[in-house]
Amino acid sequence: MQHLETNFALSRIVVREISLALVEPFRISSGVTSQRRILLVEVIDRGGASGWGECVAGEEPTYSAETTDTAWLAIRRWVAPRLLGKPFAGPEEVWPALQAGLCGHRMAKAAVEMACWDLVARKTGQPLAKLLGGERQEVATGISIGIQSSPGDLVERAQAAAREGYQKVKMKIEPGSDLDFVRAVRNSVGDDLGLMADANSAYTLADADHLAALDEFGLLMIEQPLGREDLVEHAQLQRRLATPICLDESITTPSSAAALIEIGAGRVVNIKPGRVGGFTPSLEIHRLCREASVPVWCGGMLESGVGRGHNVSLASLPGFTLPGDISPSQRYWRRDIVEEEWTMSSRGTVAVRWDRPGCGGDVDPRRLETTVRSETLR
Ligand code: OSB
Ligand code: MG
Numbered sequence: 001m002q003h004l005e006t007n008f009a010l011s012r013i014v015v016r017e018i019s020l021a022l023v024e025p026f027r028i029s030s031g032v033t034s035q036r037r038i039l040l041v042e043v044i045d046r047g048g049a050s051g052w053g054e055c056v057a058g059e060e061p062t063y064s065a066e067t068t069d070t071a072w073l074a075i076r077r078w079v080a081p082r083l084l085g086k087p088f089a090g091p092e093e094v095w096p097a098l099q100a101g102l103c104g105h106r107m108a109k110a111a112v113e114m115a116c117w118d119l120v121a122r123k124t125g126q127p128l129a130k131l132l133g134g135e136r137q138e139v140a141t142g143i144s145i146g147i148q149s150s151p152g153d154l155v156e157r158a159q160a161a162a163r164e165g166y167q168k169v170k171m172k173i174e175p176g177s178d179l180d181f182v183r184a185v186r187n188s189v190g191d192d193l194g195l196m197a198d199a200n201s202a203y204t205l206a207d208a209d210h211l212a213a214l215d216e217f218g219l220l221m222i223e224q225p226l227g228r229e230d231l232v233e234h235a236q237l238q239r240r241l242a243t244p245i246c247l248d249e250s251i252t253t254p255s256s257a258a259a260l261i262e263i264g265a266g267r268v269v270n271i272k273p274g275r276v277g278g279f280t281p282s283l284e285i286h287r288l289c290r291e292a293s294v295p296v297w298c299g300g301m302l303e304s305g306v307g308r309g310h311n312v313s314l315a316s317l318p319g320f321t322l323p324g325d326i327s328p329s330q331r332y333w334r335r336d337i338v339e340e341e342w343t344m345s346s347r348g349t350v351a352v353r354w355d356r357p358g359c360g361g362d363v364d365p366r367r368l369e370t371t372v373r374s375e376t377l378r
Pocket of ligand 2: 198200223224248249299
């Protein structure tokens with residue numbers, strides 16, 4: 001018999017920072033990462049059930065204003081005190097409690113909010129995918145390849161990814177490493193492989209003609225060419241490009257997704273639950289986009305197996321019709337921190353873990369040996 005009581009009250013929140021080396025440095029237009037400083041959050045309720053979350057904030061304020069350090073501060077000072085001891089009827093009540101009178105800090109909020117969803121999934125004996133309304137048995141997988149030193153190096157990476165079965169190859173671009181790189185890859189892999197480029201805000205509207213030259217390569221989309229606040233400029237750019245624009249950094253709330261739809265600032269949305277404040281706002285963005293027939297896919301932030309489990313669970317929802325940045329554990333880590341590493345089939349899919357409660361990423365306590373600091377909030 002399953003217990004389907006979704007109510008809970010948190011007695012403790014444990015915050016941990018772990019240090020994990022990427023198997024290779026990951027370079028994007030806004031910075032390079034080789035050693036991740038990952039915040040893990042464990043929420044424990046009065047009955048002893050627990051759930052895990054992962055904060056996607058980076059080490060430096062390059063992708064967003066939030067960092068590992070600001071998230072640590074925000075969680076202990078403002079996020080945790082709003083939740084500890086308070087009765088919730090279900091995980092969907094957490095987001096409103098974190099919104100009222102607490103601006104921003106969405107990555108910090110998301111880590112805890114998603115841990116609460118995981119807790120309720122575990123406590124009620126169901127996969128997180130089910131609790132979220134997911135349907136898919138497996139999710140389509142893409143790879144995100146960092147900026148390489150030459151088109152030849154990028155071609156090698158892209159060809160290897162195609163051989164491994166990835167359904168989509170995303171190339172990071174920036175001024176000086178764009179047209180020649182994308183052309184070389186398209187010429188080498190042929191027309192059938194889904195390709196896209198991600199600029200992480202490296203361009204301005206003055207580059208519109210230059211970006212329009214990407215149209216001939218038949219990209220699935222170009223991700224976040226302009227600044228995070230530049231919704232209007234993205235709409236202007238979209239009118240000059242055949243290639244669909246997908247927004248990442250600019251989508252921080254359901255309102256920004258609604259704005260994309262309303263003004264045509266893009267035709268695709270990258271949902272990263274860790275960027276928008278958690279699952280409740282993610283579900284709202286997913287709903288808005290579905291209503292408007294805007295396809296969404298689940299982005300990644302170089303997560304460990306915990307955040308990956310959350311992303312896989314979310315990507316099992318029906319509106320996620322494009323391959324996500326949800327690569328297998330091995331693409332990032334020599335050894336992931338979860339008991340069962342995430343793997344990819346030769347068809348480029350990752351299986352949703354319908355066979356167990358929670359997000360599917362169960363932390364292996366022995367792998368927390370790289371903990372740099374931890375604190376129990378009560
Ligand atoms: O722009 O999608 C991005 C990683 C860190 C910060 C921003 C981005 C990324 C990625 C990595 O593209 C995707 C992944 O986790 O594989
Ligand atoms: Mg991106």
